[in-house]
Amino acid sequence: MKVDKRLLFLLPALFLYIAFTMFPVMKGISLSLTEYAGVGEATFVGMDNYKEIFQDQRYLQVLKNTLVYGITVVIFQNGLGLIFAAILNSIPAVRDAIRTALLVPSMLSLVIAGYVWQFLYAPMGGGLNELLVSLGLGSWQRVWLGDSSIALFSVAAVHVWMFVGYSTAIFLAGYSGISSEVKDAARVDGVSPIKSFFYIDIPLLAPAITVNITLATIGTLKSFEFPFIMTAGGPDYATMTLGLRIFQLIFSEFKYGSAAALSVVMILLVALITVAQNSYLRSREDKI
Amino acid sequence: MELKNAVAGSLLATCMFSLSTQAATELEVSSWKGAGAEVANFPLIIERFEEKYPDIKVKLNYMARNDMVTSIPARMQAGNPPDVVMVDAEFILHWGGNGQLMPLNDQAYVSRVQPHLKRFLGLGDDIYYSMLQVSGMGVYVNDDLFRQAGVESYPNTIDELVGVCKAFNDKGIQPLLMAANNGGWTPYVYFLAMALADSDTPNPTRIDDFVSGEKKFADDQAMKNAFEGFRAMINADCFDPMVSAGTDPWSVALTTFQSGRVAMLPQGMWNITPFSNDQLPENFSLHPFPVINGSKPVVMDYNGPGWAIPKDSGQVEAAKKWIDFWMTDENLKEYLTADTSITTLQGGTSGVPSLAAPYEDARTAGQVVTFPVGSIPADLGAEMPHDITSFMLDPDQDYNAILARWDKLVEKELN
Numbered sequence: 290m291k292v293d294k295r296l297l298f299l300l301p302a303l304f305l306y307i308a309f310t311m312f313p314v315m316k317g318i319s320l321s322l323t324e325y326a327g328v329g330e331a332t333f334v335g336m337d338n339y340k341e342i343f344q345d346q347r348y349l350q351v352l353k354n355t356l357v358y359g360i361t362v363v364i365f366q367n368g369l370g371l372i373f374a375a376i377l378n379s380i381p382a383v384r385d386a387i388r389t390a391l392l393v394p395s396m397l398s399l400v401i402a403g404y405v406w407q408f409l410y411a412p413m414g415g416g417l418n419e420l421l422v423s424l425g426l427g428s429w430q431r432v433w434l435g436d437s438s439i440a441l442f443s444v445a446a447v448h449v450w451m452f453v454g455y456s457t458a459i460f461l462a463g464y465s466g467i468s469s470e471v472k473d474a475a476r477v478d479g480v481s482p483i484k485s486f487f488y489i490d491i492p493l494l495a496p497a498i499t500v501n502i503t504l505a506t507i508g509t510l511k512s513f514e515f516p517f518i519m520t521a522g523g524p525d526y527a528t529m530t531l532g533l534r535i536f537q538l539i540f541s542e543f544k545y546g547s548a549a550a551l552s553v554v555m556i557l558l559v560a561l562i563t564v565a566q567n568s569y570l571r572s573r574e575d576k577i
Numbered sequence: 578m579e580l581k582n583a584v585a586g587s588l589l590a591t592c593m594f595s596l597s598t599q600a601a602t603e604l605e606v607s608s609w610k611g612a613g614a615e616v617a618n619f620p621l622i623i624e625r626f627e628e629k630y631p632d633i634k635v636k637l638n639y640m641a642r643n644d645m646v647t648s649i650p651a652r653m654q655a656g657n658p659p660d661v662v663m664v665d666a667e668f669i670l671h672w673g674g675n676g677q678l679m680p681l682n683d684q685a686y687v688s689r690v691q692p693h694l695k696r697f698l699g700l701g702d703d704i705y706y707s708m709l710q711v712s713g714m715g716v717y718v719n720d721d722l723f724r725q726a727g728v729e730s731y732p733n734t735i736d737e738l739v740g741v742c743k744a745f746n747d748k749g750i751q752p753l754l755m756a757a758n759n760g761g762w763t764p765y766v767y768f769l770a771m772a773l774a775d776s777d778t779p780n781p782t783r784i785d786d787f788v789s790g791e792k793k794f795a796d797d798q799a800m801k802n803a804f805e806g807f808r809a810m811i812n813a814d815c816f817d818p819m820v821s822a823g824t825d826p827w828s829v830a831l832t833t834f835q836s837g838r839v840a841m842l843p844q845g846m847w848n849i850t851p852f853s854n855d856q857l858p859e860n861f862s863l864h865p866f867p868v869i870n871g872s873k874p875v876v877m878d879y880n881g882p883g884w885a886i887p888k889d890s891g892q893v894e895a896a897k898k899w900i901d902f903w904m905t906d907e908n909l910k911e912y913l914t915a916d917t918s919i920t921t922l923q924g925g926t927s928g929v930p931s932l933a934a935p936y937e938d939a940r941t942a943g944q945v946v947t948f949p950v951g952s953i954p955a956d957l958g959a960e961m962p963h964d965i966t967s968f969m970l971d972p973d974q975d976y977n978a979i980l981a982r983w984d985k986l987v988e989k990e991l992n
Contacts, residue, residue, distance in 0.1 A: 326675055327646065327647070327650035327671065328650040328653050328675045328677045329674075329676060329677065330675075404828065407828060408828070408832075410823070411823070411829045412817075413751070413824070414833070414836070414838060432819040432820055433823060434822075434823040435757075435758065435819045435820060435821065435822035435824065436819055437822075437970065440823075519758075519759075520758055520759060521759040522963075523758060523759065523760060523761055523822070523963065523966060524757060524758070524761070524822040524823075524967075524970060525964075525966050525967035537959065539646065539647070540643050540646050541955070541959060542956070542958075542959055543646070543667070543670075543671045543955065544955065
């Protein structure tokens with residue numbers, strides 16, 4: 290059998306891929322089958338760590354929180370991003386200046402943003418509640434991070450605030466790919482701006498929608514920073530996400546095996562959702 | 578010829594320099610204190626150490642505590658750890674428990690440590706570290722708001738606290754903030770202060786009985802009373818549970834207390850310095866926690882960090898000198914003054930100002946419990962703050978179910 294010598298050129302890349310991607314993943318999977326405190330010997334415990342994840346009510350709540358957080362952020366970040374992009378695209382004079390302004394929050398450090406929002410959300414004298422009072426909306430005041438029923442959404446709102454400009458920028462790039470002739474033809478035919486948005490813009494923005502939704506999904510399902518800084522998963526697990534729980538298992542509880550098992554679950558969850566989502570969005574693109 | 582002389586001279590100088598550097602021992606010390614926001618007089622102490630031991634050069638390797646969780650084990654596993662590492666009770670449990678730390682039982686400093694602290698220096702009979710400080714938790718009081726509400730004496734019990742809360746509420750002053758955001762730390766600390774103080778002179782090993790399974794949380798009246806204490810405080814509007822749950826104890830709670838919005842704030846002794854530096858609140862003091870199981874208030878000790886020697890340390894003798902040097906009153910007091918904390922040495926000098934006198938008096942009288950970090954299973958330590966916050970937000974729930982769950986977590990650990 291003759292081996293194509295050109296395949297030899299793949300070896301360096303293959304080596305790097307195995308060494309820095311496959312090996313750590315495999316190591317993580319093997320670690321997830323052990324009990325390990327970071328030093329000393331790891332004890333093989335089989336599937337015990339996985340059993341605990343799927344039997345413990347707390348972990349199930351963490352999975353639910355992560356999904357709710359992900360769905361909320363993906364919908365609002367992309368929905369608002371699309372609306373902002375549509376508005377900006379129709380006002381070219383201010384588009385470039387505003388586009389930069391919209392990106393400013395995403396340039397901030399996550400730690401600083403989380404810390405600042407913690408003060409804005411403060412129940413006693415916090416900026417948001419004080420603003421609501423000054424606008425005559427005192428009845429809308431809430432304990433944003435202390436009420437278990439809304440705390441997760443309060444944290445998600447900060448995520449949306451931070452990255453909505455990012456989504457807007459991607460949608461604006463998508464808009465630049467839409468031929469002005471199509472829009473002009475629609476206008477000549479008397480199509481209203483709303484109809485034009487739903488029947489022309491959205492279908493033609495399909496690639497941008499795919500990119501935005503995929504990036505936002507991956508980013509939020511792994512989300513750790515905002516829940517860590519703003520609530521540390523509280524009150525009473527209301528904002529505990531997979532990423533944060535993994536962090537706590539290692540840094541607070543020294544349970545490397547359990548953390549690895551939860552990481553494997555997270556990888557599978559992210560992969561499963563993004564593959565399903567992507568195949569749907571791609572097939573939608575193909576139809577268009 | 579001149580060139581030859583120059584080359585020979587340079588070679589000689591290089592050799593001498595190299596010999597002189599070889600003669601000096603470099604002691605690598607990894608610590609999460611000593612730089613950044615916690616300089617804690619390290620430069621002065623290091624300077625004194627290097628003066629006393631001119632053949633030892635200290636290389637302080639500052640890193641955040643969380644970074645130590647991952648980087649130090651990797652070096653320990655590779656057999657190349659720092660010569661000295663800063664540790665606390667959690668590290669002792671995991672690193673000491675896995676044989677990565679050198680026993681220090683025969684070191685001279687051990688005899689200088691206060692007797693009641695010795696059981697916290699290691700695991701079982703092995704001593705693994707030199708505890709540098711005891712910090713503590715109590716209740717900060719805004720003295721001006723107390724005067725404004727006409728409250729003349731600090732409450733010793735929850736019953737008295739309930740009366741004080743009424744006086745504050747009548748004046749429109751928020752009595753207390755049980756800041757529970759970011760991990761439920763404050764209610765956890767307050768609950769433990771009430772629950773572990775089973776009498777006016779609490780049994781210091783009480784928590785060990787629960788962890789060993791000898792006692793059950795669900796059968797313990799003092800634990801149940803602690804929940805009742807929370808209920809009484811909530812019913813008396815001592816604090817708003819939801820507002821407390823939404824307030825971060827490490828940032829927002831501090832500014833809320835400093836701005837005079839609340840009369841009492843359970844917090845750590847480490848805030849004395851920042852509060853004093855800001856002169857906000859203008860007049861404040863640190864007091865013990867009002868109790869439910871007795872008549873005298875208690876304080877909560879937080880056993881602080883200290884030095885340990887990894888078993889594969891390359892400079893054991895220098896490391897032992899470093900530890901011994903720190904554990905002398907002359908040097909330790911410099912650190913304690915900067916870090917506002919209590920000495921671990923017999924007859925040592927603490928770095929606590931007079932405004933914490935009520936706190937120190939209670940401690941001296943034995944009205945003290947110890948924060949159980951490192952002495953309870955990790956699962957239990959992680960769950961208790963969440964459960965207590967959950968109770969705080971829904972005080973009508975049956976606390977017996979919570980206590981039974983804690984017993985199950987202990988059982989799981991024992992199995």
